Amino acid sequence: MTALAPHSLDYRQQAPEVAARFERIKQRPVILSVKDLKKTFGQNGSTRTVFDGVSLDIHRREFITVIGPSGCxxxxxxxxxxxxxxxxxGVALLDGKNIGEPGPDRGMVFQGYTLFPWLTVKRNVMFGIEMRGKGKFVAEAEARQWLEMVGLSKFEDAYPHELSGGMKQRVAIARALANEPRILIMDEPFGALDAQTRAQMQSYLLQIWRKVDITILFITHDLEEAAYVSDRILVMGTNPGRVVEFIENPIPRPRSPAQFVSPEYLALKMRLEELIHPPVEVEEDKLPVVKMTSAGDDVE
Ligand SMILES: Nc1ncnc2c1ncn2[C@@H]1O[C@H](COP(=O)(O)OP(=O)(O)O)[C@@H](O)[C@H]1O
Ligand SMILES: [Mg+2]
Structure with a gap:
């Protein structure tokens, strides 16, 4: 583990209200429990371990982000x-039960847009509700509520191709939540959005999370995003993939972009940088000494 620079605040240092918040979180039931999870892929008769010994417990209504180098x-x-x-x-238990086939207890939002292009926004959200056996009128009423939650009531009759990338992802979130999952699983959901839309989506997601009884498992490669939205950050390492650290985020809630310059935020970000991009000695690239100028002054 790299030593902290003497001037930096310890990223583990929490304000009393943050520490109290984590105490309350730990009192909540564990929703997802993973013990010694291992994954290998077979390759030309040999096996390659993707990750091994991954263990974690996630409590109800926690917001967990997962970061780590590409391929971990x-x-x-x-x-x-x-x-x-x-x-x-290993084992993975959701509400104490072994995880099996995909089910409505797990909602998914991916980076790529996965809405049905031939259905309107409202019909996209109604789809899963009707699949779970609810009648059309109930499904329509519930879909409208979810669209209101993500601020897209005015677009219920639009088709996905008429929406911006951020709006499509808000529909995807509404559609996932409409199935009333126990956990919302998001794999780089904002990865394809421009920086400004992405920041807006992070803020929307935090607002939605506050209003819904949902636990979130969110993958990102953006350290600032991980720090901004999470309760805890699972840092994975590579070769083979493993848990390097599971960090309690010291930044108080509610979050706002103004905290991006707070000492807690900077200390956390520095620690994440250290874990994800460990410093490497790189020889300076030098070109041969050839000079082709007759001007008297030198450029620096
Ligand atoms: N279906 C598959 N068959 C073989 N190898 C795979 C398969 N899916 C993923 N992998 C390998 O597993 C490793 C982890 O991939 P992935 O989970 O996509 O990493 P990350 O999301 O962290 O970038 C990579 O080396 C990838 O090549
Ligand atoms: Mg990935």
Missing amino acids: GKSTFIRIIAGLDECNG
């Missing part, structure tokens, strides 16, 4: 939680 197994990990892939060892 973040997407594979949540595909297993979603029931889209199988593990090769």
Whole structure:
């Protein structure tokens, strides 16, 4: 572990209200429990371990972000939680029950837009509700409520191609939540959006999360995003994938962009940078000494 620079605030240092908040979170029931999860892929007769020994407990209504270098197994990990892939060892329990096939207890939002292009916004949200056996009128009323929650009531009759990227992802969130899942699993959901829309979506998601009884497992490669939205940050390492650290986010809630310059935020970000991009000695690239100027002054 790299030593902290003497001038920096310890990223583990929490204000009393933050520490009290984590005490309250720990009193809540565990929704997702993962023990010693292992995943391997077979390759030409040999096996490659993607990750091994991944363990964590997530409490009800926690907001967990997962970060780690590309290829460390973040997407594979949540595909297993979603029931889209199988593990090769360990256990994953949702509400104490072994995770199996994909089910309505797990909502998914991916980076790519996954709405049905031939259905209106409202019909996209109604789809899962009707699939769960509710009648058309109930499904329509519930879909309208979810669209109001994500601020898209005016667009209920629009088709996905008429919406911006951020709006499509808000519909995707409404559609996932309309199934009343226990956990919302998000794999780089804002990765394709421009910086400004992305910041707006982070703020929307926090507002929605405050109003709904939902636990969130959110993958991102953006350290600032991880720090801004999460309660705890699971940092994964690579070769093989593993949990490097599970950090309690010291930034008080409610969050606002003004906190981006707070000492807690900077200390946390520095720690995340250290874990994800460890300093490497790089020799300075030098070109041969050839000079082609007759001007008297030098450029620096
Ligand atoms: N279906 C598959 N078959 C073989 N290898 C795979 C498969 N899916 C993922 N992998 C490998 O598993 C590793 C982790 O991938 P992934 O979970 O997508 O990482 P991340 O999301 O952290 O970037 C990568 O090396 C990838 O090549
Ligand atoms: Mg991925």
